[in-house]
Amino acid sequence: MKIGIIGLPQVGKKAFFELLTGNKSQADFGKQEIKIGAALIRDSRFDYLVSMYQPLKQVPATIDVVLLPKFDEETVKSGEFLKSLEKCDALCHIVRAFKDEAVFHSEGSVDPLRDIDKILTELVLSDLILVEKRIERIDNEKKKGASSSLQDKEREIIVRMKQTLDENKPLINFTLNDEEKKLMSTYQFLTRKPMIIVLNINDDKIIDSSLVKNVEEKYKDFQFKVMQTSAKIEAELSLLEQTERQAFLDDLNIKEPALNKLSALCFEALGLISFFTVGKDEVRQWTVKKASSAPQAAGAIHSDLERGFIRAEVMKYGELYSFGSELKLKENGKIYLKGKDYIVEDGDIINIRFNV
Secondary structure (H helix, E strand, O other): OEEEEEOOOOOOHHHHHHHHHOOOOOOOHHHOOOEEEEEEOOOHHHHHHHHHHOOOEEEOOEEEEEEOOOOOHHHHOOHHHHHHHHHOOEEEEEEEOOOOOOOOOOOOOOOHHHHHHHHHHHHHHHHHHHHHHHHHHHHHHHHOOOOOHHHHHHHHHHHHHHHHHHOOOOOOOOOOOHHHHHHOOOOOOHHHOOEEEEEEOOHHHOOOOHHHHHHHHHOHHHOOEEEEEOHHHHHHHHOOOHHHHHHHHHHOOOOOOHHHHHHHHHHHHHOEEEEEEOOOOEEEEEEEEOOOEHHHHHHHHOHHHHHOEEEEEEEEHHHHHHHOOHHHHHHOOOOEEEOOOOEOOOOEEEEEEEOO
């Protein structure tokens, strides 16, 4: 699963890529270089479990992050750029909301809503070009007598999509039934991908949520997930030890690093949840799609566990945190035995019983 980081020049894309992945990028965006890295998922639940079990090994979950070049008209026309966008499962749009006279703005001034509109318009235009080309191709095949009933159905769907795109609206809310989804499964429409908006703000605006509310209100029909942070503050946090980091956050009246929230939004956008396996040897965070069954979660660990699944012993993170130990959970009957029909919930701590 991949998250693509996009945005106009000088907005902080490279900074967030480095913060998420720990990779120092030397990308020359003039050459349209594309960088890929693995981002560790920041999750306070995982940190707590590590502190509780003090394991020999700790393995957080990761997701792939793709750093794309500056988003301008020339770049958007690049086949490689569009192909990389299409391969992403969700998009993370970094938007400049900070003022700094030393950093130029490609549009001449700082205006987050205008910049979001600009990127959205480019994505809509890309999808519009795709549907227009496909309509033209189907029509040409029909003139030659080579079209089919499936193509007629496809054309009908695409024409409806074109009507939405002509109104400069993304396809994220475009309704398809199961049969239509199967028919359109080969298309990678950019505006059907989940979108995360990250507002890169000035330090002194860190607890002012008015801009987030404005963005959420304007784009409420598009299912955008919106957050704000300061890349500068996050960079400073990344250099501190855990105790110093918490003191720094307390001074700024911030509950947790914004990268934790960004990780959670990435998970949400990708339709993923986390579960954990714990012990003195290892604490590990695993990822599965929402609504996965216990055997499917077992399969994320190893195919043998799914094949020989017997049952899952489940602890709820919130209850473990409240009671403070596995022993207290056992004493209070809070360890649950679940069968094959159990749907894993985010934050479950699972021990798989199996036999092969």
